[in-house]
Amino acid sequence: MNKIVLRIIVIIIIAVGIVALGITYRIATIKKQQKAYVMVGFPKGQAAGIQKELEYISTEHDYIDRGYAYLKDGRIKEAMEQFNTVLSKGKKTSALDFARRGLVDAYEKSRDYKTAADLLDKIIATFVISKGDMWRTAEDERLLYLRYAANGDYDLAAEHAKKALEADAQIHNRPQGANPQYYERLNHIKTAKDYILGFKKQ
Numbered sequence: 639m640n641k642i643v644l645r646i647i648v649i650i651i652i653a654v655g656i657v658a659l660g661i662t663y664r665i666a667t668i669k670k671q672q673k674a675y676v677m678v679g680f681p682k683g684q685a686a687g688i689q690k691e692l693e694y695i696s697t698e699h700d701y702i703d704r705g706y707a708y709l710k711d712g713r714i715k716e717a718m719e720q721f722n723t724v725l726s727k728g729k730k731t732s733a734l735d736f737a738r739r740g741l742v743d744a745y746e747k748s749r750d751y752k753t754a755a756d757l758l759d760k761i762i763a764t765f766v767i768s769k770g771d772m773w774r775t776a777e778d779e780r781l782l783y784l785r786y787a788a789n790g791d792y793d794l795a796a797e798h799a800k801k802a803l804e805a806d807a808q809i810h811n812r813p814q815g816a817n818p819q820y821y822e823r824l825n826h827i828k829t830a831k832d833y834i835l836g837f838k839k840q
Contacts, residue, residue: 698724698727698733698737699733699736701720701721701723701724701733701737702720702721702724702733702736702737702740704720705717705718705719705720705721705737705740705744706740706743708720709740709743709744709747712747714744714747714748717740717744718741718744720740721737721738721740721741721744722737722741724736724737725737725738725741735761738757738760738761739761741757742754742757742758742761743819745757746784746823746826747826751784751785751787751788752788754784755781755784755785755788758777758780758781758784759781761777762774762777762778762781765777772805772808772809773809775805775808776802776803776805776806776809777802779798779799779801779802779805780798780799780802780823782794782798782801783795783796783797783798783799783801783802783823783827786798787827792827795827796824796827799823799824799827800824802823802824803821803823803824
């Protein structure tokens with residue numbers, strides 16, 4: 639009997655705590671994937687607005703995740719469509735930067751180095767950190783190798799791709815010493831160089 643009373647008291651305390659904190663809980667199903675949002679201490683109307691924003695941001699990142707999945711499979715056109723879908727909405731969220739970077743990667747993979755460089759240049763122009771800062775050096779070097787690759791200077795492109803990799807490896811908590819994407823880019827530029835040189839010999 640005492641256990642039943644104790645359980646009832648615990649349930650009442652939890653229920654009162656939830657009401658007192660004004661917790662709003664709702665499960666939003668986005669593209670067959672359940673995502674839960676918990677907002678504490680917001681008025682009902684404000685919580686609904688914040689929840690709507692969270693759902694919007696989540697949907698944007700779904701596009702970006704699909705875009706990178708397509709890139710990994712070599713489906714560049716489909717990847718660009720996903721990134722452009724986010725950009726076409728034009729709503730200012732963190733997803734815009736991810737979508738722009740995704741497009742840079744997509745154009746680079748399609749060997750449209752000029753467009754990739756132009757897009758990356760616009761991204762770098764928004765940086766608040768100064769040139770030479772360790773958090774920026776890898777991006778500056780990447781821009782250089784894209785510019786050289788666009789001009790067909792593959793030796794210099796490979797040199798700066800290597801510098802970009804080395805600079806990225808200096809950033810703390812990078813997996814395997816550097817972001818794996820930088821190894822991929824260095825190998826890609828070397829492959830492009832070999833392809834061009836092989837074509838010239840024919």
